[in-house]
Amino acid sequence: MEIVNPGGYDRPVETQRIDPVNCSVARALAVVGERWSLLIVREALDGARRFGEFRARLGMASNLLATRLDTLVAAGVMRRVPYQEPGDRQRFEYHLTEQGQDLRPTLVALLEWGDKYLADPQGPSVIVRHRPADDDTTCEEPVKVVLECAAGHTHLPPEAVYRAPGPGARFLDTARGPVRS
Amino acid sequence: MEIVNPGGYDRPVETQRIDPVNCSVARALAVVGERWSLLIVREALDGARRFGEFRARLGMASNLLATRLDTLVAAGVMRRVPYQEPGDRQRFEYHLTEQGQDLRPTLVALLEWGDKYLADPQGPSVIVRHRPADDDTTCEEPVKVVLECAAGHTHLPPEAVYRAPGPGARFLDTARGPVRS
DNA sequence: ATACTGAGTTGAGAAAATAAACCCAGGAGG
DNA sequence: CCTCCTGGGTTTATTTTCTCAACTCAGTAT
Numbered sequence: 001m002e003i004v005n006p007g008g009y010d011r012p013v014e015t016q017r018i019d020p021v022n023c024s025v026a027r028a029l030a031v032v033g034e035r036w037s038l039l040i041v042r043e044a045l046d047g048a049r050r051f052g053e054f055r056a057r058l059g060m061a062s063n064l065l066a067t068r069l070d071t072l073v074a075a076g077v078m079r080r081v082p083y084q085e086p087g088d089r090q091r092f093e094y095h096l097t098e099q100g101q102d103l104r105p106t107l108v109a110l111l112e113w114g115d116k117y118l119a120d121p122q123g124p125s126v127i128v129r130h131r132p133a134d135d136d137t138t139c140e141e142p143v144k145v146v147l148e149c150a151a152g153h154t155h156l157p158p159e160a161v162y163r164a165p166g167p168g169a170r171f172l173d174t175a176r177g178p179v180r181s
Numbered sequence: 182m183e184i185v186n187p188g189g190y191d192r193p194v195e196t197q198r199i200d201p202v203n204c205s206v207a208r209a210l211a212v213v214g215e216r217w218s219l220l221i222v223r224e225a226l227d228g229a230r231r232f233g234e235f236r237a238r239l240g241m242a243s244n245l246l247a248t249r250l251d252t253l254v255a256a257g258v259m260r261r262v263p264y265q266e267p268g269d270r271q272r273f274e275y276h277l278t279e280q281g282q283d284l285r286p287t288l289v290a291l292l293e294w295g296d297k298y299l300a301d302p303q304g305p306s307v308i309v310r311h312r313p314a315d316d317d318t319t320c321e322e323p324v325k326v327v328l329e330c331a332a333g334h335t336h337l338p339p340e341a342v343y344r345a346p347g348p349g350a351r352f353l354d355t356a357r358g359p360v361r362s
Numbered sequence: 363a364t365a366c367t368g369a370g371t372t373g374a375g376a377a378a379a380t381a382a383a384c385c386c387a388g389g390a391g392g
Numbered sequence: 393c394c395t396c397c398t399g400g401g402t403t404t405a406t407t408t409t410c411t412c413a414a415c416t417c418a419g420t421a422t
Contacts, residue, residue, distance in 0.1 A: 023306050024295025025223055025288055031299065035214065035379070042206055046344050051400050061380050066401060076298070089387055091400065099298050104339035105326050106290040107206055113287060114205025117257070117280050118212065123348035126204050130330035131343050141331040143342045145286050149311035150322040154335075158285035161324045162312050163227050167304035216410075232369050242411050247370060270418055272369065 031075045032103065036060055036068050038110070041077065041096070041103050049081075049093040069094050077103070109145045212256045213284065217241055217249050219291070222258065222277070222284050230262075230274040250275050258284070290326045 032038050036058065043057050055065055072078040077100040080092045108128050115124045130139040147156040213219050217239065224238050236246055253259040258281040261273045289309050296305045311320040328337040 023223075023292070024299060024301075025292045025307075026220060026295075027299040028291045028295035029219060033214075033216065033219070038210060038214070039207060042204075045339075052398090055400090061382090062401065063381095063403080064379065085399095087389070088399085101339045102294055102297065104342065105328060106287060106294060108328060108342070109287040109290045109326065110209045111204070111206045113283055114207075114209035116283065118205060118208040120205075120349035124205060125347050125349040125351065126206075126344050127347040128342050129345045130332070130334055130337060131341055132334065133341070139330060139332055139334060140345075141334075143328050143330045143337060145290065145326050146329050146335075147286055147289060147324050148327050149320060149324045151311070151320055153311055153313070153320060153322075154327075156311060156324060158226075158282045160312055160314070161285065161289070161309050163307050164310045164321075166306050166308040168301035168306040170306060233367090236369095242413090243370065244372080244412095245410065266368095268420065269368085 032072075032077065034068065034071070036064065037072065038103070038107065040065075040068055040072065041100060042107050044078065044094065044096045044100065045104060045107065049095060050091075051094075054094070072100070076100075105145055108143065112144060212258065213253075213287075215249065215252070217245065218253065219284070219288065221246075221249055221253065222281060223288050225259065225275065225277045225281065226285060226288065230276060231272075232275075235275075253281070257281075286326055289324065293325060 032041065039058055040054055043054055048054050048057055051062075051065065051069070054060075054069070055062055058065070069078065073080055073094070076097055078094045079097050081095050082090050083093050084090045111124075111126065111128065128143045130141050130143050132139045146154060147158075147161060148154040149156065149161075213222065220239055221235060224235055229235050229238055232243075232246065232250070235241075235250075236243055239246070250259065254261055254275070257278055259275045260278050262276050263271050264274050265271045292305075292307065292309065309324045311322050311324050313320045327335060328339070328342060329335040330337065330342075
């Protein structure tokens, strides 16, 4: 007897082992999608560098902070930089790499979305402002993310864009060995 | 005896119960920062609506998908829409709300970052393109996110922006009752 | 009657997050 | 010299989440 899998239960693997993540969004999330990672990057963008600073600002468990920093360093988002306070042993700071700084637009987008839909009743707690290079005038105006296409159409609304397959596209039944975290 | 907390161990709570998250980034991540949430939104932006579609595209466990969809609905990112195939019982689809569609820039930013640093050797698997409203010419050019300030300075590099306190800002030692997940 | 589908639910085991104690090197104070 | 204090972690135990895989249920299709 033992009718195994009689109905349309979850397929017995293999058939639907689709590559859910042959997409840079998924790859990106594998690196910075763990709990706390983006918040660590956010604090780093705001100037935090030392273990204790991150811990104090985020209030997270120290062991988890340690492993997250290691992960971010391994992924190339941060870099361990030795320092030594006068008359103290050598310690390390964690600095963003250029790759880490390039997460800024992502964080601004997330901030904007949060401000729009989940803001504190008193208004946003953080405003992102423009600090121009010092030869320029002081601007200080608030910054937003906008979608812009290569033909110069700018301020595209979300529904004016769509996902098209690119050169590295793989399709559903042919995928093998996905990136999976 | 019982010297509790003799060294600089983790502080016994209370003192450093800083609000780590009085910031819309943290609030946003509380909603869409769980594993799979942003991938579900991405698939929805790409046209997925039914349980099975999400499951087939993402390959995730069905129970987790069910709870994620519930969470996203509760958060206002998606909406349950009843439908009925001819001669079948009523079922539900999951559609993005406007709030959900507004996550597009976040996903484009993440995609761009992933493409820049973690791309497939064959190149990106997905390209975001411009689909103008039908009265316009067909554009189809690739889309990018750019940072732009209210004074009209555009294409700001990540280091040209900084975080300034906004009206809802709270500072470290006065915070109580944080949002925390 | 038996099988098949889409859309879930249930339950066991593995992995990750949290909380809180502990460790270690180098000063400072007695 | 001995003890305390600090910054930067590690260890251990508990709780929460995820994953895997089996099961359910309503309604056609065979």
